[in-house]
Amino acid sequence: MLSVARPDVAAPLVPLHAAVRAGDWPAVAAFFADPAREHLVDSAVFMIGELDGVEVFLGDALVRRPATETLPRLLLAARLIRQGWGPAISADHLRRAERLLIETTARERHNAAAWTQRLRTARGLRLGRSEARRRYDECARLDPHRVAAQRLYLRQLSPMWGGSVELMFGFARECVAAAPPGAANGVLIADAHLERRRELPPGPYLADPAVLADLHAAARRSVRHPDSRPDGQSWADAHLTFASAFHLAGDDRAAEAHRRALETAWT
Template identity: 45%
Template structure:
């Protein structure tokens, strides 16, 4: 989804979900992928100066429709390079998850599960080799957290994979968001484990890091499971609001925070969490930072993501 109706400011085209559009540095990457030019893709990745940027860019490439053949050819041409193989595995995971869908397990057919697991097993075989050869390659371990979850390998195995990554990249935000999902009850965890991990990650991370947004993620997941009136009461709770305030002040609202590619997602998580609790003044600085730049997560949890973003932004800016 690239555009949506519902802008509430003069001249505004409305909220736009296109991640490339809001990271202009990656426009050459999109062009290289569109031309199926592996050398140009590789050159774009060579300019990235952090494991988090590699994960962000990898997600964009791997999420491109119809890219399997291109990535298979690149992996065959460069059998010792981790990037093309990890991108291919990441793409396989996304294909599999698309077959499974976002529906709750009881609404997913046996055939869907079988095909889902087949794609994840293909990805896992590639990633096992990459991680054995390049144990510090962060994105391969990050994707292996998705395969662990989808293949139902359990909490201990997911934590083992995260710990292996953390030896080299102790605050890798993309991996933290994936482990948090695993720790939620819907994947065999508990709310104590999910909220506990989020708080531990914030405490351990440097001031101004993205890790504080994990607190918002955990509360949004908790809200999603509760549903109905109980969900609204939960998000309005003063303790939840205070949790969110402290986490925001430790991360994207900290003086040491430096805007980066995951910042948009972090601000969106805080904006939606505060908004659902009716804490519109707290949501306002996040919406001001965002402008017309929502992210699919977490707004896809609502029935009309773009319209909901606009509605809550209007409430927030009126109060804050």
């Protein structure tokens, strides 16, 4: 079984994690206001959404901060989405999150992080592929290579959610081809193959030479490319996904290379 030692929170997000746990709203707001941390925003939003009990702090911030501030709405929505995606989907939590995100994007149409989160509510509330595409297009208009949005929309295109193998792989290859070499977007190919494997009867799908070659090509273009930099959670998540895919394919040498890259960056 593949094992990758990792901390609970990636190093760039540690100060934010500490600020949230301390209930320090000014420090949380300062983290998101820092232009140098723009590439961490999606990872930070997802991380906060995972923290048990954080909804109390975020609800208080929503009440206390001016109505024009959208950050409390975005973060509370992320937490509600996580709660809504529990063992059973809670439409009530997702609808509450959707309302907060609608308010956020109404005030700030340029808020790509909010549009990214709205891809999650679109899928959970089963709003359909055309609505999901509209939301993805808003993200792409603001950031054409936003990997978090692309990974979420890829799920919408998977057979599990009413899409197809052709739609899923077509989108993945389009995004990877357009992204700069060394970007984490290559992980979309691994995502697509893992989704495809989920739909098939048990068998060695990932070990097929053509599939394995596709995974290696995607990894070489993204996180194994010389221009790749360990600049955030998207990079780490891409390594984790590739490591998992190669492990399931039986290519333990490749899986170990991704595991070592993570351990080197995190120690």
